[in-house]
Each structure stands twice: as C-alpha cells, then as structure tokens.
Amino acid sequence: MYGWAGQRLRVDLTKGDIIKEPLSYEYRKKWIGGRGFNSDIIYNEVPPEMSPFDPRTRVCFGMGPLNGTAAPSTGRVTVSCKSPLTGGFGDSNMGGHWGAEVKYAGYDQIVVQGKAKKPVYIWIDDDKVEIRDASHIWGKFPRDADTMIKEELKDEDIHIMLIGPAGENLVRFACTFNDVYRAAGRTGHGAVIGSKNLKGIATRGSGSVKIAKPKEFFEVCNRLRQRFKNDPMKLALNEYGSLCLINYANRDGWLPWKNLQWGGTPLANNMSGETHSKTVLKHREGCYACPICCGRFTEIKEGRWAGEYFGGPEYEHSVPTGPRVGIIEDANDIWHNARLTNDLGMDGIETGAVISTAMEWYQRGLITAKDTGGLDLEWGNEDVVDQLIQDIAYRRGFGDILAEGASRACDKLGLGDKGQYYTIATRGMALPGDDPRGLGFGYGLSFAMGTRGGCDHLRSLCCLELSGALYPGLNTKYLGDERPAKPTTTVGKPYMVYYEENQKAVVDCLNVCCFTTHWSYAVLTQDQLDYFNACTGLDLTLEEFLEVGERVYNLERAYWARLMSGAREDTVPERFTKEPMPQHVDYQTNVGATLPIGEMLPKYYKYRDYEPGTGFPSERKLKQLGLDYVAEDLKPLRKKYMSEAEKKKKKYYY
Amino acid sequence: MAVMTKQQAKKFAEMSDFFLDLLNLLKDKGVINNEEHRVFLLIGYEKLVEHLEKKKVISSKDAKNAMKSGFASLVYSLAK
C-alpha cells in the first residue's frame, strides 16, 4: 500500500485491548486521513449527549497519507475529541516528528477509548503495542516525562505524545504535545486524555512510507522545495518565527491589548520576532520534513526568570499571556508565561483569554477581590498572571473557576449576559490573538462559522487576505478578483471563506503543515493534488480532492447541528460589531473599524448550501457528499431547532 | 458567445461577491450543467476560465484578460 499504512490502532484502556482495524480503499478515498478519519470516528462514536469525560468517549490521533514523506512539512497530527471546553466538536493540530514516527510504526490513526484503572502510557514499538504503568511520571511536566520514558525504554530516538499536569487535573482547555513542545493547543483534548488516566503515547517506528510513483513524487517535492528557497513567508518565518507577525498585527490593529479593548500597543516591538531573535533566541527548530523551520527555542538570560528555557513560543501562544493581559514592558515576563503554559500543558490562547476576561470583569466591577480570593487583577500584573496560570493548572482557589473556561466561569460567578459579553468567545471557544476588525473580514466571517467552536483562525485560515498580497494574482486565480486581498473589505469574502475552508480541511486530512499552503502559498492546491496522487497512486481530480474538504466540513457542522447549534449561534463576539476600533498606536490602520458580519453571512450560507432558518447543511448537499446517513440524522432535528423552546435557550456552550 | 447584456455585465462588475451568481447565470443559460456548476464552485475561478476557453465560449485573448484583470473583464467578454 502506498502513502497510507492501511490500518487504524484502537486501544481500549478499560479492557486493555489492542485492536488493529484495516482501512478500506473506499474509506481512504472518502476521508483521506488526519482530520477526515478523526471527524468520521467522532461523529459515529461520540453521540451528542455523551459527556466529554465519559470513559466511553474517544480521542483520536489522525495521520495522513503524506505524513512521514518528503513532501513539504509532513509531521503534523490532528487530535480530535468531543471538547470539554465547548461541549461540541473539537480538534487541533500539532507539528513535531511523532506523526511521522507513528506512520513508520505502521498506523494511520490511533483511537483511544475507555479509562485505565491507574495512570498508564501506551508504548508502540512497530507492531508490538503495550500499555505500561505511568504512576512514576504522572504529575510531571512533559519535558521531564519525555526524558524519563526515554531512559526507561532505553532509546533516546523515540518520539512521545504527552499531556501535562493540567490535562491530569481536567482543566477544560488542557492541551497535548509531542516532542515536548510541539503543541496541539485548542479545544481541551488534553483533559479528555487525562480523564482516561493516559499520560502519553511513546512510539518507535522502523518502517517506511511506500511511494506509488517515486520518481514523479521526488520531482514534485523537489520542485516545491526549490520554490521555498526564495518564498517571502518562508524567509520571514525562518528568520523570526511566527512572532514575525507582531509588528504587522500592531500596525493593522489586530494585536489584542487588554482583552481586545484595543488592537495594539506602542511597545509591541518588545516581543516582536526581530527583538526575540536578538535577545532570547537559543536555537531554530523544524518539524518533520519542513522547508520553513519556524520553530524557536528560547532561553531567558536576564531578570527574575533568567535561566528558564523552552521550545517556542509562537505568536498565538504568547500574545494571550502577554499584551492581551496588559503585559508588554518586560518581554521576559511574556516568555516566562509561555514557558509555564507549555510545562503545565494548557492552551496558551484559552489561558490568556480567561485571565484577560477576568481582568476586564474586575476592571468593570463585575467581580471584586472577594471573588478572586484576594488577587488584584490589575492589567499587566505579572505576579498575578504568574500565580493564576499555576492556580488554573492545579485548580486552586480562583484558578479552579477559571479552569472551566471563560463562558462557564461566567456562569459559575453568576455574571449573566453582561459577563458573557467580555468572554470574546463563540460557542464557548475564545478568540485567539486575531482581532478581525484589523486582521480581516474574511477571518471575521469564519469566526462565526468555525466547526470546532467559533473564534478560530484555523478553520479557514483565509490568508488570501493576509499574506495574499505577497503573491500578486493569487486572489484572482482562485476568486476572480484581486480586491479581496485587502483585509478590511467585505468584497469577495463569502467565496474566499468557502474556498479556503474546504482547502484547509483537505490540508488537515493530508496532515501537511498549513504554513506551506495558507501562509506561504508556495504549495498551491494543484501541487497538493500532484504530490497526493504521486504518493498514493490514486488519480483524484481536483474536484474530488476539494470535495473531501467540503465533506469533512459538513460532517463537523452536522455534529453541531445534532447538539442544537446552528444559525442562531453563528455570531461573533459583540465587541467586534458594536465597538469601533479605538486608536492606541500612531500609525494604526484600522481606527474606527467594526466587523460587518451581517453583510457577508447570508451570501456565505448560499455557498455552503445551509438552510436559512436552521443553518443546518441541506439534505441536498449532504446527499451530494455521500453523507446520506447524516441527512437522516438531521431530518427530525430541524423542527426541534426551530421550536419556541429551543429559540428561548441562549447557549454559550453545550 | 454572449450570455448576458452589457447592462447585466455592468451589474456583475459592481457586485461585491459575484462567483456564485455568475455560475448560476451560466447554468441558467445552459453554458454549464449541474455537475459543472458544483465542480467550478469547488475548484475556483481559473478553472472556470479555462473551461470557457476550451468550449470556445470566450476567446483565448478574453481568457488571458480574464486571468490578468479578473472577473470584471470576464463578464464583459460574455456580454453582447
């Protein structure tokens, strides 16, 4: 078999069963891999009413046919579950080298179900799979657990997926890592893994990925790698990491300052990639087969945190526990906070979001020191942020409430709709460091429509409006119009978001890094089809290829529909529609902007063929995509969604 | 081949988001069928232009301009 390994590994931790399930040709052609395989399992095996921490729930690790091959950036893994944070469909994606290792061991996907009686880790040594005792590494930071497992198994070259203490303590936004620092951040699967008493999965793979047409495949990979040598995004990302965005974000007013009350800060350059590389950069790093290598390794040299070192940080990881909570003067505080969320195993985005939300509640008098256990939630108070991050991970005091995520914390504190306004979330998931009043209206549209919560920059990743300007003619090529390259216009955005969402979904099925396809556009859709066909030996057309993305997207949308989440919940945080962007930086380009979501949403619905009333995928579209069983599932639910009882329920999470 | 009037073309050129409407019009006029409508919606503008050139709905010169100047040029070359 070419590309795929051809089988799924299913581990039942309750019974201790190891099951290997072959994946048929039809299945692989329908779902391709990665996010496709995962979404199918979650839809079929995790019903809407199941609690995310129920032992019967599944957590899936999906690899694609390209993982472990020489195509650009083939190290990524999709981790999917029913999210403890939103209660709905959740997934995220991590880089590193573990995904390639699992392919070399001979598996396209790992599904974990059940719950072990005491802490365990799974050891995959090619076709030999064991469940081993993890009591000695439970509670350890990923960096220490990684070292200890390698010592125990007497092999420094294995790759390990791990969770941190936050996952063990069921923090609703705990995350997962591989190779210590490569994080799958969002939607809280770290807690689902922790709820199963699973610490991690260690893997050694001594096999290979077979290629159907090796010469042709080499030719495509080589052609693309030559293109990357002078690619503008590659050069920026390699030199400065994803922090290369900081000064641009600040100029265009999308860098969150104090819970997105403002879109920038005059001191933003303190944490820019340029400054980082001159002060604390220890080392550049790259994920498997990557031609970009945007990874950083940071070592703090001065001040109270001197001596700390860690892999990272990324833009999205460090901004929330930085400018978003009002910290910018001493960048070392920002690096330290990023180190903490890494070691404790929590999503940097949700951690910073929930703290900044609490700070705004405090600023506006909705909560006081009585609620916070005496903590003074003043903007920029690093002592409090440092303490809170740890209190959240270990569920202590006020941190225990915040560990529930902003929307639930709001309910626990009894702050009502007024409090929910400041959570800056959609469907229970908080916004990352991307204010759509500056980043772009396409992104803004996709924040309402994302299928793993809302507020999610990675479901569309419509960089045609961001880095698209670096590739003249690219917007015209796909959309027929160059005007959408401007971020703050609604022109062409409905089609842009539709196209990019489908495209991104396929990228997640292949499990290549979206930095090669959506930041840098060095790898175009046709190129992906070329390397996919050469690798697997299939002969898909461009429409069959993109249709897989549309299929996966609609399946995830249907998952939310089953939970009674649809058109009414397709909203963006009201701050973006009600508050014109104020000025905070001299050269800021988006002063006065609001997000005109209403101008774009109805047209987008038409592209997606969603029904206007419910927002559910239409029966026609589902049948077109071979999802007849999904159409059957949704049939009885349309009336229920439109009932008066449902209309009265205002849900922030499920 | 003309599938719309110059007034319609002008209206199209002023549209904020045109692609679905253009595909709908081409389907109504029998230039593309149901299946092709679905396909081009997925795979984008450039492939539509290539298809229209191949079917001689527009000339090679028009196709080239359509790729260089975008849909505003394309709709005028589809108008009489």
Next chain:
Amino acid sequence: MEKVLIYDQEKCTGCRSCVVGCSLYHEGECSKILSRVNIVKYESTGECYVAGCDLCTDPPCAAVCPTGACAMDPVMGIAKIDPDVCIGCKECMIHCPFGAIKIHPITRKSFKCDLCEGREEGPVCADWCPGGAITWASPELAVKAKKREKLHERITAATKAKEVS
C-alpha cells in the same frame, strides 16, 4: 576546487528534510532507517546535529574493510560501498567516527552516502536543507564565508553593547 559536504551544526534545526529526501532519492521510499544521513536530537533542550559522511580523505571505513567493498572513489572524493562485495561484517560502521554508516534493514549489508552520484544539482540533503546546516560547497570558500559570518556577529554584538551603554 572540488565541492564537499559541509556541516554547520549550529544551523541544524532537526527538521530531517535531509533524511527523508535522501531515503526517497536513493530507495524510492520515505523513512529514517533507509537514509544515509542522520539527525541526532534532544527534544527537551533543542540540541541537534547532523551525522553524515564527513568525506575523510583517508577514510577509516575503507581502511578496515576486509573485502575492499568499501573503497575510496578518487573521482567523487568519497568512500563508496559496493553491496555486491560487502559481506555485512559491520567493521566500517563501528569504525566511522561520525556514525555515518548504517546497516540496511533488509540486505543486512552496510550502506553509506555516495554524494547522490550523478545528480546535476548535487546531493539532495544540501539542496533541501532549509537552514544551511548542510551545504555543497568548496571548503575553502565555505570557510571564508563562515569567518565573515562570525566577524559580522561580533560587530553586531559590539554595536548592540555600545547602544545599550
């Protein structure tokens, strides 16, 4: 000036583009075990280096080979292993100071880098390395470039120190 493979370890990011490219080019499959170049890495500290053939002019691998299977190719400037003559004794693997020789998982014979003999653009690893950790260059020119790079670093550091004070 003949070109050689130059390893600038400080620049290695551990991405393994070299590894997977080598394996695909030579064997038509993608893996780590079939690659003639290797990456050694500590994930928790980020330290990594490239373990590849260092193109010794008096290679220990050839010196210890009992059959002559591993021998210096004077035209290419690198020791090459003839799999038809190799008896799989592994002496070359043990004696290479750089860990650049491996045992093939199926034939159980030694195999090593051959500079992608015949490839016009030169070795794949150097061609694909995104950070410049592996380059295919004349050693004299490479050393000159490295010296200038180090000088530039010292000038920048001195300027920065002056700015701060």
